[in-house]
Amino acid sequence: MLSANGRVHFIDRAWARPVAVWVDAEMVTMRLVAAGHTCEKANQWRLDQIPDLVPA
Numbered sequence: 001m002l003s004a005n006g007r008v009h010f011i012d013r014a015w016a017r018p019v020a021v022w023v024d025a026e027m028v029t030m031r032l033v034a035a036g037h038t039c040e041k042a043n044q045w046r047l048d049q050i051p052d053l054v055p056a
Helices: 022-034 039-049
Strands: none
Touching: 022 039
């Protein structure tokens, strides 16, 4: 993730069990909205990450 000062931060999600491939994209999407991105742009980012994911 890119912070306001231009530094890049990686967040390692080390859970004890595997999860569905879309979980990481969903978690980042929520963080993008919380950081001030529009829902539309955050959702487009999510869809770009997992092209086979079809919105409900």
